[in-house]
Amino acid sequence: MKLTKKIIIIDDHLLFCDGLKQIIEKTLPADVLCINNPLEALAIQLSDFHLVIVDMDMPQMKGLEFIQQARILFPKLSFLIISMHNNPSLIKRAKDSKVDGYLLKDETSEVVLKGIKTILEGGSYYSEKVLQLIKDEENIPLLTKREEEILRLIVHGKILKEIADELCISIETVKTHSKNIKTKLNIHNKADLMKYALDNLIP
Numbered sequence: 001m002k003l004t005k006k007i008i009i010i011d012d013h014l015l016f017c018d019g020l021k022q023i024i025e026k027t028l029p030a031d032v033l034c035i036n037n038p039l040e041a042l043a044i045q046l047s048d049f050h051l052v053i054v055d056m057d058m059p060q061m062k063g064l065e066f067i068q069q070a071r072i073l074f075p076k077l078s079f080l081i082i083s084m085h086n087n088p089s090l091i092k093r094a095k096d097s098k099v100d101g102y103l104l105k106d107e108t109s110e111v112v113l114k115g116i117k118t119i120l121e122g123g124s125y126y127s128e129k130v131l132q133l134i135k136d137e138e139n140i141p142l143l144t145k146r147e148e149e150i151l152r153l154i155v156h157g158k159i160l161k162e163i164a165d166e167l168c169i170s171i172e173t174v175k176t177h178s179k180n181i182k183t184k185l186n187i188h189n190k191a192d193l194m195k196y197a198l199d200n201l202i203p
Helices: 016-029 038-042 064-074 087-095 111-118 127-135 143-157 158-167 171-185 190-199
Strands: 006-010 028-033 051-054 077-085 099-105
Touching: 006 016, 016 028, 016 038, 028 038, 038 064, 051 064, 051 111, 064 077, 064 087, 064 099, 077 111, 087 099, 087 127, 099 127, 127 171, 143 158, 143 171, 143 190, 158 171, 171 190
Parallel strands: 006 028, 006 051, 051 077, 077 099
Antiparallel strands: none
16 A cells, blocks of 8 residues: 655645646545645645645745745755746756756646656656756856845845845945846846846745
């Protein structure tokens, strides 16, 4: 008799949550819990679950931010992202943060189940669609954590001194990071910086 796995789906789209829950429980020996608010999920004992399935774009908290916070509380968790977002730089950020898998929401049920089973067995799984997106953009530049923080504050309208004060660094350091961000992304105006932050779900 196979051991029943406990899986939690964190996604604010109720129909998707319920549909995926039915597919998993019909096919695998698994009990699935759906939670539509990532903040509520952080308040429960996530270590009881064998796999956490997460959407990337939720109004209360973005998927990668949720994963970062959940890992602090529960370091051994396994995460699978299932998202409509197919932006290569966003996927690469997820991969570089060592998320166990990434699937798109238009994958077949067979691909989704294969990804879930692979991770439950201790592996990692990025679908062919996702891997092709990354391959097509192999030289995508990634921002450092500090550069992301500064970009977020720039997009929110903070001036250099305010950013320096908030991050407890010098104005010159902020200027250097700001220059590096624009060089890496080949972006030289605030409108394009805002678009990059929006496309990459930088809150």
